Amino acid sequence: MSNLELTVLEPEAVPCCPPITSAELSVEDAVRMAAMFKALSDPVRLRLFSKIASHPGGEACVCDIQDVGVSQPTVSHHLKKLREAGLLTSERRGTWVYYQVAPSVVAGMSALLDVNR
Amino acid sequence: MSNLELTVLEPEAVPCCPPITSAELSVEDAVRMAAMFKALSDPVRLRLFSKIASHPGGEACVCDIQDVGVSQPTVSHHLKKLREAGLLTSERRGTWVYYQVAPSVVAGMSALLDVNR
Secondary structure: OOOOOOOOOOOOOOOOOOOOOOOOOOHHHHHHHHHHHHHOOOHHHHHHHHHHHOOHHHEEEHHHOOOOOOOHHHHHHHHHHHHHOOOEEEEEEOOEEEEEEOHHHHHHHHHHOOOOO | OOOOOOOOOOOOOOOOOOOOOOOOOOHHHHHHHHHHHHHOOOHHHHHHHHHHHOOHHHEEEHHHOOOOOOOHHHHHHHHHHHHHOOOEEEEEEOOEEEEEEOHHHHHHHHHHOOOOO
């Protein structure tokens, strides 16, 4: 047997939790998850999130997503909130900051609400 | 043929939307979905929702879910918000009101955030 087998990296841990129908949330998990849902509770913020998530290549520059009818500082404020809640990551490249969805965090929110599982 | 055939009710429509990675949310859908996420953005409200969702039989009486450290009127206020957002349904039976998760609505929120699909 070859000892050059590929190392399989563990997928990034899903932060939370079994489906909401299978177990009651702890106080700590409820605080954590409520903060994530709060990040999506504003229509403009949710649209920005959706623009980034659906952007070709899975990332968007702030320059790509300004057409939501609010000022650029407001866009920046919303992106900061989404990043602080863990739903986005960001990376500066040259002049621009690029935003990506944090897939394991968002998948964890989806799994919590997966009542058909 | 009998004209006493059962009327098959359409299953409740899944309210929204393809996964957030596949298409940008419209303004209208963003308003609608943000209101649903807002309903889960409070830790106590999220715990009440989780208690109902995970309760045996898939429903809970308000008498079953009072142990969240807030007053009964506050519990009622939170349940009203969850119902108004479409995440819960309720039914009075005798003395008590019983709450159930609205499965298609919650599944729609889950599907929206299903970034692995």
